[in-house]
Amino acid sequence: MNIYWRWILFFIFSSIPFFGCTYTKAPLSDLAADSQHVITSETPNAARSDCDTLVITCIDYRFAVANQEFINNTLGLKDHYDHISIPGSIYNLINQETRSLLFSRFTSSMRHHLIKRVVIIGHKDCGGYGGSSAFGSEIAEHEYLCTDLRRARALIIEKYPTLDVDLFLESLHHEADKVRVRFEKIL
Ligand SMILES: [Zn+2]
Numbered sequence: 001m002n003i004y005w006r007w008i009l010f011f012i013f014s015s016i017p018f019f020g021c022t023y024t025k026a027p028l029s030d031l032a033a034d035s036q037h038v039i040t041s042e043t044p045n046a047a048r049s050d051c052d053t054l055v056i057t058c059i060d061y062r063f064a065v066a067n068q069e070f071i072n073n074t075l076g077l078k079d080h081y082d083h084i085s086i087p088g089s090i091y092n093l094i095n096q097e098t099r100s101l102l103f104s105r106f107t108s109s110m111r112h113h114l115i116k117r118v119v120i121i122g123h124k125d126c127g128g129y130g131g132s133s134a135f136g137s138e139i140a141e142h143e144y145l146c147t148d149l150r151r152a153r154a155l156i157i158e159k160y161p162t163l164d165v166d167l168f169l170e171s172l173h174h175e176a177d178k179v180r181v182r183f184e185k186i187l
Pocket of ligand 1: 058059060087088089123125126127128
């Protein structure tokens, strides 16, 4: 083994403890170490029969907090709903290639809880569609997403005719130094 390769191997092996040390400092490790204390709240009044609503949202982190507030407070569903997050929610609900997989996911929710209502919350600037820029204009995006939300509702009702399906479209709005999330009910 020549000196060149020895230096390369020395570098590789001497790097392992360094990267390993970096990894153990990640926030996830801190959380795991205290996992026995992670219980944050109780839901004493939530019996299985109380959950009759399934909420479907995109996974987009920008809307996560607003979605929880909207579902809990505005819709009044706190502790009484199932929640499925789907990357590119409506896009993949409609897309024939991914639809059956997603339907199978919430079929189990239908079976295990007596779901009577589905709430779909789609959002503007969704990566599933390639973002707002893929539509050319704000009006075009709004019309396209509303059409897809209604198509998703039709597909769900076709499979589960007794369900009520409510649709909402959310979007980010910059106001002064704050970013707000607006929810629009789609009929
Ligand atoms: Zn999205």
